[in-house]
Amino acid sequence: MRYWLMKSEPDEISIDDVLAAPKQTIPWFGVRNYQARNFMRDGMQPGDGVLFYHSSCAVPGVAGLAEVASTPYPDDSQFEQDSKYFDAKATREQPRWVCVDVRATAKTRLLPLSEMRTMPALEEMVLLQKGSRLSITPVTAAQWKTITGLLKADAKKAR
DNA sequence: GCCAACGTTGGC
């Protein structure tokens, strides 16, 4: 069981969009960075925990929780000429890009990036490292526990 | 919209 942080632009696909999708599940297509791809291809297993992160928006941060819901498979958008994710060098025989299905499990309060930066327990998060801009990054079990623990406690207080 | 940081491309 591993943990990941996955960035999505809420203007494209927000946590609400995924929760509204059939089975609360969407294919995580469009990753076009080799490191991020390798995390999906070589690291992800169904059931892995996912921090659903909203990026490129007014207040970037963790907006919900999700889980990996499939093994990796070829990303169809690489074959679609009309897609902005089309890759002329990819073939059905030799796909270059993969995706996994992601199932949203909870919307949380927004945990802003700025707040995460103040938390000593999260100092080592890949997301918070200088110059880090990978759309998929690994999260340690301790970091996962810190963040989900905080968000669950806050949800309880809000009830 | 700016720009730092990083990734990719392609000539050599």
Next chain:
DNA sequence: GCCAACGTTGGC
């Protein structure tokens, strides 16, 4: 295989 030029990401 180097590296300059260019493209992208994403917070601010």
